[in-house]
Amino acid sequence: MRTSIATVSLSGSLTEKLDAAARAGFDGVEIFENDLLASPLTPEEIRARCADLGLSIDLYQPMRDVEAVPEAEFARNLRRARHKFELMRRLGADTVLVCSSVSPHAVDDDALAAEQLSRLADTAREFGVRVAYEALAWGRHVSTYDHAWRIVETAGHPALGTCLDSFHILSRGSDPRGIEDIPGEKIFFLQLADAPLLAMDVLQWSRHYRCFPGQGGFDVAGLVRHVLAAGYDGPLSLEVFNDVFRQAEAGPTAVDARRSLLLLQETVGRAALPEPVVPTGVAFAELVTPDAEPLTALLRALGFTRTARHRGKPVALWEQGDARILVNTGPAVRRDGAQLAAIGLESPDPAGAARRAEALLAPVLPRRRAAEDAALEAVAAPDGTELFFCAGDGSGPPGWRADFEDTGRPATGGGVRGIDHLALTQPWHHFDEAALFHRGVLGLDARESVDVADPYGLLRSRAVTSADGGVRIVLTVGAAPTDDTVHAQHIALATDDVVAAARRFREAGGGLLPVPANYYDDLAARFEFAEGELETYRDLGILYDRDADGVFRHCYTRTVGRVFFELVQREGGYRGYGAANAPVRLAAQHAVRGLTGG
Amino acid sequence: MRTSIATVSLSGSLTEKLDAAARAGFDGVEIFENDLLASPLTPEEIRARCADLGLSIDLYQPMRDVEAVPEAEFARNLRRARHKFELMRRLGADTVLVCSSVSPHAVDDDALAAEQLSRLADTAREFGVRVAYEALAWGRHVSTYDHAWRIVETAGHPALGTCLDSFHILSRGSDPRGIEDIPGEKIFFLQLADAPLLAMDVLQWSRHYRCFPGQGGFDVAGLVRHVLAAGYDGPLSLEVFNDVFRQAEAGPTAVDARRSLLLLQETVGRAALPEPVVPTGVAFAELVTPDAEPLTALLRALGFTRTARHRGKPVALWEQGDARILVNTGPAVRRDGAQLAAIGLESPDPAGAARRAEALLAPVLPRRRAAEDAALEAVAAPDGTELFFCAGDGSGPPGWRADFEDTGRPATGGGVRGIDHLALTQPWHHFDEAALFHRGVLGLDARESVDVADPYGLLRSRAVTSADGGVRIVLTVGAAPTDDTVHAQHIALATDDVVAAARRFREAGGGLLPVPANYYDDLAARFEFAEGELETYRDLGILYDRDADGVFRHCYTRTVGRVFFELVQREGGYRGYGAANAPVRLAAQHAVRGLTGG
Missing domain, CATH: 3.10.180.10 (2,3-Dihydroxybiphenyl 1,2-Dioxygenase, domain 1)
Incomplete structure (x- = not known):
């Protein structure tokens, strides 16, 4: 399986992050918008640099509070989205992440959400981009993966799928078995993070305490098994917001990250590593x-x-x-x-x-x-x-x-x-x-x-x-x-x-x-x-x-x-x-x- | 009003803590048991050092899981308590803090709790010690200040009173107005801490994120007003568990602590400071x-x-x-x-x-x-x-x-x-x-x-x-x-x-x-x-x-x-x-x- 890591998981400039990810052996990256905005490299230069390093750009994440909003606001969102899809074309990234809205203006209307996401996907398709819709654990009206999937299913748009994130699913205690009911080809992306089992506000927990699979208390491997059973064949991608990793050197963090994915792949039967030899x-x-x-x-x-x-x-x-x-x-x-x-x-x-x-x-x-x-x-x-x-x-x-x-x-x-x-x-x-x-x-x-x-x-x-x-x-x-x-x-x-x-x-x-x-x-x-x-x-x-x-x-x-x-x-x-x-x-x-x- | 600080709020050896507290102008200290155990000074030497520094020892805190337990366990607790009361006599400390039990063996029986606390107070009195019983926010059966007070009231023992702690009261969202119903002379002690308003497990919140009054989100001054209205005339004492203060130099932390109490005293009308002059x-x-x-x-x-x-x-x-x-x-x-x-x-x-x-x-x-x-x-x-x-x-x-x-x-x-x-x-x-x-x-x-x-x-x-x-x-x-x-x-x-x-x-x-x-x-x-x-x-x-x-x-x-x-x-x-x-x-x-x- 291909492996990927979000640039937000590593410290430093975008260049340092890309170098570290490539050196650790990742196949691709998710580019976090702030990393791109703060980079002196043009999108074309970033694309070329990734190509040189053998990294694909698997995901871009520039959109928040897109769907289920009044028409005037959605029109502004669509205008903004065009800019971002154009950027993605320059970048050579074909999947955009759209998180469920946390806007106070969002309305609790799945039909509206599906309709607007469908229009967003229409626009995306013009740029060769597909939209992966994900439920944030603290989304205003959509906060569970099955709810996000129902909206995607309702929309029935070929350029619209869902993105699953182990933190958002497991932090809420959702049962991941339902993932197997989603057609694999509609799971456009899979983001993985573990976390220590803390009883705290889920947003703060997510933003500061995520960690790599195997370092926390979630059954990330169990979730991945369900995603693979559903037929997902995209990358396993790490998206880890962690205050310590933000300060640590990118190189060792990237190696740590990749090792955690290798162990995860072994656990789910997708990597043949030499057997452990326990010292005596x-x-x-x-x-x-x-x-x-x-x-x-x-x-x-x-x-x-x-x-x-x-x-x-x-x-x-x-x-x-x-x-x-x-x-x-x-x-x-x-x-x-x-x-x-x-x-x-x-x-x-x-x-x-x-x-x-x-x-x-x-x-x-x-x-x-x-x-x-x-x-x-x-x-x-x-x-x-x-x-x-x-x-x-x-x-x-x-x-x-x-x-x-x-x-x-x-x-x-x-x-x-x-x-x-x-x-x-x-x-x-x-x-x-x-x-x-x-x-x-x-x-x-x-x-x-x-x-x-x-x-x-x-x-x-x-x-x-x-x-x-x-x-x-x-x-x-x-x-x-x-x-x-x-x-x-x-x-x-x-x-x-x-x-x-x-x-x-x-x-x-x-x-x-x-x-x-x-x-x-x-x-x-x-x-x-x-x-x-x-x-x-x-x-x-x-x-x-x-x-x-x-x-x-x-x-x-x-x-x-x-x-x-x-x-x-x-x-x-x-x-x-x-x-x-x-x-x-x-x-x-x-x-x-x-x-x-x- | 007298001011005091728990040694656990400051970093370093007991000697460094006492020096810092005295230099910042505190009148007394609460000695945290681990600080005493780890000190090479004998209790008599600690007593003399405090006296030299002009510090009283306002509280000692060696007892956990004392009350509402089976008789055999209580007998062991009483044996341990005798040792500690003897130590307090050597130390010259006359108030012992007893927190509500978190033991899995504790039973939900207020009458038993009152009876055992009364026997503990009998023993304490032999050593010239009085017992201040406090509800921990995560106590097994007793977790609110009014519940702790009802048990103290039932016991009706002259050497048994209650200790109020602003963190335990405000972190649970208890209404502090009820404090005014407690006779002031039965409030044996008052511990103060503020904390940022975090949605997290209360024990972890308490152990790592407390801060000095005015640095967090609690209305500590409001609580103190109720305690003073009840007739309390003991010290205002800071008990702050904070991961950052544990690392910081004791001297500046003690000054910070004392300043927070001075401002608190001003807010509740018990300190006449020169008026603020806002720069223009x-x-x-x-x-x-x-x-x-x-x-x-x-x-x-x-x-x-x-x-x-x-x-x-x-x-x-x-x-x-x-x-x-x-x-x-x-x-x-x-x-x-x-x-x-x-x-x-x-x-x-x-x-x-x-x-x-x-x-x-x-x-x-x-x-x-x-x-x-x-x-x-x-x-x-x-x-x-x-x-x-x-x-x-x-x-x-x-x-x-x-x-x-x-x-x-x-x-x-x-x-x-x-x-x-x-x-x-x-x-x-x-x-x-x-x-x-x-x-x-x-x-x-x-x-x-x-x-x-x-x-x-x-x-x-x-x-x-x-x-x-x-x-x-x-x-x-x-x-x-x-x-x-x-x-x-x-x-x-x-x-x-x-x-x-x-x-x-x-x-x-x-x-x-x-x-x-x-x-x-x-x-x-x-x-x-x-x-x-x-x-x-x-x-x-x-x-x-x-x-x-x-x-x-x-x-x-x-x-x-x-x-x-x-x-x-x-x-x-x-x-x-x-x-x-x-x-x-x-x-x-x-x-x-x-x-x-x-």
């Missing part, structure tokens, strides 16, 4: 740092041993249990030091995982890091984190471990079993994209997004996990674009006894994040503890959470560069990440930063 | 620049004459009609050059205007700029713009003009009559504050806020004007905090013939902002013009708007530093600012910037 575990986490010393000290105190070093690069492998941390002092990194740069994911089929990622527009990273290294399949996540797909079971190509030479020191251990989860700070403009990426590309499940109060603004946090918990990644985003780099990433290490692990860490000279005494007074009010238990937690800065399924105990190291570690102990079926304790942890981290000026 | 016109606009040349060239092309220079400072006065522009090359300004730094407002009573501004916490600027200069009353607006109050009618102290020495050159003029309006870019976090400042401090009227599509994000824009249009200021804010400095400020000059003024400007070598041809094709579709009229507009880059009252024609100069000029011609009763054309103008400015790299 975390092979390694790679930290990049200009100065290994502070990290090395931290890892040693946590009980890690430097078990191997890379044969060709300044990369050390630190191990403990199933937790493997690479410390890479090679790449130039920013002054603020250590950061989590790459994740190795154990995969039952690394090549297959990479094929799917590539098909879903993830940038594929150079395969070989040096001639003698193992061939590692790697792609970049939207936040720039490198994801390496590693054979987990010893089969297939030689694993990444073969690139490392043993130091001969065994990993004795300080009680860490493995990596519980990784927490990654996301670029502000691409949080929803990140969740869709991890879901669609890696086949992970996305949990609900939660708000967390930081002293300097709310954070949002969302976990993406494999079904068995082998891979858990927590995506976090700050309150504003400026916060992109404020919040550190972290590696949470699983332990069976967080008290013992924390003690060992402290005895080895590790610095634990101090937690205020008031927090423990509150724990005492909320829960009952065994004799001395709370004092132990207070002493070590261990936080405590409990849900219906189990208990979660966790504590934090001091931050090095932009990275810190967490020690966690999960008991029972506890599935969260201690979000209830996050405000206290964040405040403590700000307090420490304030003290050290770091 | 713009005496001058002052531009600060490191390099006068580009500005000077622009002013000359616009038809301005350098009529005078300051006797003691590197400031030139440029005049034309009633438009007066000061060009100041004295202060060190940022590399990006010219900016609008000060506005002279003609005032019938400059000293009175300054007294009101000072009473409303506007920073008063040093009165005399040099020993021999005229005494000018000046304050800083929230965006840092200096506002000078100048005698407009020649009476009073010698005016600012006396500090200038004439050059002997008369202002001949290029068709500019005066200053139509000034457009000021606001800091992202203080847009609502700015509107309230100009309304409350200067006595201007605030118009509705409008969204304007910039190619790189939505802008918000709001005009504040004097009733006769003598002073018009347009406040604008970018899409995100990073946009603070992206958008330029501008000075709009009034002319009776924008075509002639634009021609003269161009002939004098001035650069007009080019407007895309597509814009004029659209004008042709929308309106009918006289022969040649549209071609003239197209030639000069003149934009056109029309409303029910009149016509607006306007064009723009190129930008110098962060400042540009607009030439405007208002006809009939047109009251707007050409917002419909703003997307085209903004795109054109981005395009020019892209070309020049500026």
Whole structure:
């Protein structure tokens, strides 16, 4: 199927928008009128530019409040329409969108609406244009798709059809099954948008909070199935009004958009993508740092041993249990030091995982890091984190471990079993994209997004996990674009006894994040503890959470560069990440930063 | 009346919040539980700190889902409450807030609620604490203030009263008149918040969009009048959950908060502030620049004459009609050059205007700029713009003009009559504050806020004007905090013939902002013009708007530093600012910037 995107979904000038859409692989665009008006390019130049880029102009949207109005007003509308149809001829666009009227002058008269739309279609035909009539969810008299279709059917004009928009249909809770009763050839266009399920004024919801399919709460795929069953064979076109996308760079937004359509096409059986290959575990986490010393000290105190070093690069492998941390002092990194740069994911089929990622527009990273290294399949996540797909079971190509030479020191251990989860700070403009990426590309499940109060603004946090918990990644985003780099990433290490692990860490000279005494007074009010238990937690800065399924105990190291570690102990079926304790942890981290000026 | 603010309304650590509240002049605070839990200070230390700062702790809010629950659960709640009452004794706080339960275990049984609240109050009394019971707008069984009061009345316990919250009452559309039926001494506390009138889920609305009184759409003052009529004599306390305030610096937010309460107190007749003195016109606009040349060239092309220079400072006065522009090359300004730094407002009573501004916490600027200069009353607006109050009618102290020495050159003029309006870019976090400042401090009227599509994000824009249009200021804010400095400020000059003024400007070598041809094709579709009229507009880059009252024609100069000029011609009763054309103008400015790299 052909794919298209409305220019209003992307930021920048019309030229930037067209370039971004073409680069992301869209077949066409809907040109939003304001983008054309504000462009210094003539319609002919826009047409030529689209042709050069391989983009068709699938829709133009210059008309509002056209139909079901008094004759004098309709005459003015028709005059205006002639101008616009002439423009469309210059532009080479053959379908015009007409939304149901919101004018206070519109009358509730379907026969009049049909008659005037028919006359509009007569005029359009003179210019080789066809009219797609769409019900706005807040249309004055016509607000449902079946009503718009009845008017189109009444008009019975060959140049008049209907346009369906998933937002307008699903935001009203209309049943999309009725779409199958519309003859496919009379569905002139299909606009797609998802949206989070918000209880708010539908116009504001539509204008500010739309998102790409799969990023909201609507069953967009279900609707598309009905439209395809009706026989529609036009493009799938995204029309997304979103305050964040308006600010984001057009290039990444266009890729995000196209990926969402590819996943949608897969869901409805119209795209054959390589099967998802769900990762089974975390092979390694790679930290990049200009100065290994502070990290090395931290890892040693946590009980890690430097078990191997890379044969060709300044990369050390630190191990403990199933937790493997690479410390890479090679790449130039920013002054603020250590950061989590790459994740190795154990995969039952690394090549297959990479094929799917590539098909879903993830940038594929150079395969070989040096001639003698193992061939590692790697792609970049939207936040720039490198994801390496590693054979987990010893089969297939030689694993990444073969690139490392043993130091001969065994990993004795300080009680860490493995990596519980990784927490990654996301670029502000691409949080929803990140969740869709991890879901669609890696086949992970996305949990609900939660708000967390930081002293300097709310954070949002969302976990993406494999079904068995082998891979858990927590995506976090700050309150504003400026916060992109404020919040550190972290590696949470699983332990069976967080008290013992924390003690060992402290005895080895590790610095634990101090937690205020008031927090423990509150724990005492909320829960009952065994004799001395709370004092132990207070002493070590261990936080405590409990849900219906189990208990979660966790504590934090001091931050090095932009990275810190967490020690966690999960008991029972506890599935969260201690979000209830996050405000206290964040405040403590700000307090420490304030003290050290770091 | 005493004033108080909930710590959740301000950003930062508890210490930062307390400092900001005290500096802004609040008498007390409500301590939000999470702020205490996250603080490294003990309750005793917090108490001492508040005492040092002259702040009382008026309320503590640690209890949720207390009442109307099964006995076993209530016993746990009571156990928890004892802990919290003990904490409050250490803190020196004597009123605890209990919100109506949202627990799924709560039962719809007012008698049980009254009985359990009574037992809670018994326990509270042991610790010298009284319980203020409040209906949450989304409470499970109790969601209106009168319902909460009936339960309190049934309980009939001396240590149990009610807490009223303007958000919970007004968001539900409850009639606040019934408040007068509650005995004043049983209203233990009053929490105030305003909010924009949004049609959305009330919980989300409450948690993210509250604002200070006078910044939203609620009649908070009307509610306060009823509460005072009931005999309430406790503090007016602000409890505002707002995503923007969470990110903003605590200091300015606290000042904004206190100003809103002062204005509220004035409205309800409980504060005697100096009367507002509405400015009658713009005496001058002052531009600060490191390099006068580009500005000077622009002013000359616009038809301005350098009529005078300051006797003691590197400031030139440029005049034309009633438009007066000061060009100041004295202060060190940022590399990006010219900016609008000060506005002279003609005032019938400059000293009175300054007294009101000072009473409303506007920073008063040093009165005399040099020993021999005229005494000018000046304050800083929230965006840092200096506002000078100048005698407009020649009476009073010698005016600012006396500090200038004439050059002997008369202002001949290029068709500019005066200053139509000034457009000021606001800091992202203080847009609502700015509107309230100009309304409350200067006595201007605030118009509705409008969204304007910039190619790189939505802008918000709001005009504040004097009733006769003598002073018009347009406040604008970018899409995100990073946009603070992206958008330029501008000075709009009034002319009776924008075509002639634009021609003269161009002939004098001035650069007009080019407007895309597509814009004029659209004008042709929308309106009918006289022969040649549209071609003239197209030639000069003149934009056109029309409303029910009149016509607006306007064009723009190129930008110098962060400042540009607009030439405007208002006809009939047109009251707007050409917002419909703003997307085209903004795109054109981005395009020019892209070309020049500026």
